[in-house]
Amino acid sequence: MxxxxxxxxxxxxxxxxxxxxxxxxxxxxxxxxxxxxxxxxxxxxxPQLPWLVLEDDKKTRTRKFYNLSEAKHYSLDIPELHGRYICGSSHGWLFAIDLKLNGILINPFTRECYELPPFPEWDEYTNVTTLIEKLPSDYNGEPVGYTFEKMQTLLVYKAILSHDPKEKSDFTAMIMFGMKHEPAFWRPGDSSWTVIDGLDCSMDDILYYKENFYLVAAMNLLCVVDFECKPKLVEVGIEIPIEITVGGGSVGSGGIQRFLIDFNGHMLLIERSGHCVENYKVITDGFVVIEPKLEQNCYNTWYDIDGYALFLGRNACIHVDSCRLPKCKKNGIYFTHPTETQSPIECGFHDLGVFDMITNKIMGTFYSVEVVFPKVDSPVWITPNPW
CATH class of the missing domain: 1.20.1280 (Monooxygenase)
Incomplete structure (x- = not known):
């Protein structure tokens, strides 16, 4: 030999x-x-399963990652990410915000990086030049307004890219910012974010699909971004019912979170439901997968995803072929906990696990290490992209 x-x-x-x-x-x-x-x-x-981006290791000043395929942690020395909050993941790139509320777009595996302009403001307390560390307390002893630590996690709810910056230099970054998750976009060379005229409701998710950006809002309202003249949101007009059964109960029993994904050329809308526990925290009960048919002005409900698996969270939603990855749950939905701390009372989904679309049940967790909510960054899925 x-x-x-x-x-x-x-x-x-x-x-x-x-x-x-x-x-x-x-x-x-x-x-x-x-x-x-x-x-x-x-x-x-x-082919590989996505990795989880976890919190900083304060002792070593490295960022922790979890390789789902190997069930193994890696600590990577990425100085640009130290002390930053991860608010989005797309095409293997991360959106990260530091304590001075400056944002970057970075590929953690190549360390290629873009500096982002200051994020849009949405009220008098979000102006960085006037923000103070500790504001007067109310009668419950809670700070009135925002601290830098709180603003770091509230500025941007989610961020995605239209394309991989290494494949297309004129890509577009789209964020949802502020209390209502308003949309704004930035392109390389722009000196500021352009806020898109929105609707009087909060946005849940954003998707780049067939050369357009789509957003989904409360009441399953689907919108597309119109870039002509002054950018604005335009309702698509498809009526999708709210009351859909999940695991024998109503989707609205404890809260709904919506996701959008481009699944092999099909736009899918995924609804996450749960039940409330202490302090208005929500634990996931199940998911429903719907395909809005844009041209026919109707929708279909999906009961399986052809053996694939979905990965949902603060990331641009990911799908992988489970047939090529034997350790991956077929027709499984892997979810993390996009928590929110917009008020003194913690709220939002506070769990992570795997949902089986065939049995319509939560199958347990994929991550055995205890996660303290909300003291660490919400775990974010990323597909490693060192090429």
Whole structure:
């Protein structure tokens, strides 16, 4: 048998196409020749499950990640992320905000980075130049207004990209900011965010689908961004019912959170329901998957997703083919806890786990380590993108 070190460049390069990301780095650590081949990166890594972006390790000043495929933690030295709150993930890039309320867009695996302009303000307390660390307390002893620590988690509810910046330099970043999750966009070269004229209701999620940005709001209101003249939201007009059964109960029993995803060319609207526990926290009961048919002005309800799995949270929603990833739950919905702290009373979904669309039940958690809510960043899914 020939020595591994004597394998030709073409053979070794072909092998790298079958390696998941961690093994790709291990491959490059074998010797100088293999490291050179790994740096060529002509092949993307093998299909892989998304990773979870977790909190800072304050002792080592590294950012913790959780590799779901290996059920293993990695601590990566990414100084640009230290002390920053992660408010979005898209195409393998992260949106992060520091305590001075400055935002960046960064690929954590290549450390390529874009500085973002100041985020839009929505009331007198969100002006960074007038924000103070501690405001007078009300009769309950709670601070009136916002601190920098609180604003860090409230400025941006979610952020996504139209394209991978490494593939298209004229990409668009879209955020939902403020109490009503209003939409605003930025493109490289812009000196500020452009706020989009919205509707008098709070937005839940945003999706780039077939060259357009779509948002879903309360009452299942679906809108598209019209960039002509002054950017504005336009209602799509599809009527989708609110009262849909999940696990034998009503979706509205304890709160609804909506997600949008481009699933192999189909726009899907996913509803998350739950029940309230102490301090208005919500624990997930189940999900319903709906396909709005834009051209027919109707909708279909999906009861499975062809063996795929969905990954929902503060990230741009991700889908993977479970048939190619045996450790992944088929027809499973992996969800994290996008908590909100907009008032002295903690609220929002405070759990993470896997929902089985076939049995219509929560199958338990995918992460065995205890997560303290809401003292750490909401875990955010990311598809590693070092290419």
């Amino acid at each position: 020939a020595a591994w070190s004597d394998l030709t460049f073409d053979v070794l390069e072909h092998i790298t196409g079958f390696l998941p990301l961690p093994d790709h780095y291990r491959f490059g650590a074998v010797c100088k020749n293999w490291r050179l081949i790994s740096k060529q990166r002509r092949h993307p890594p093998a």
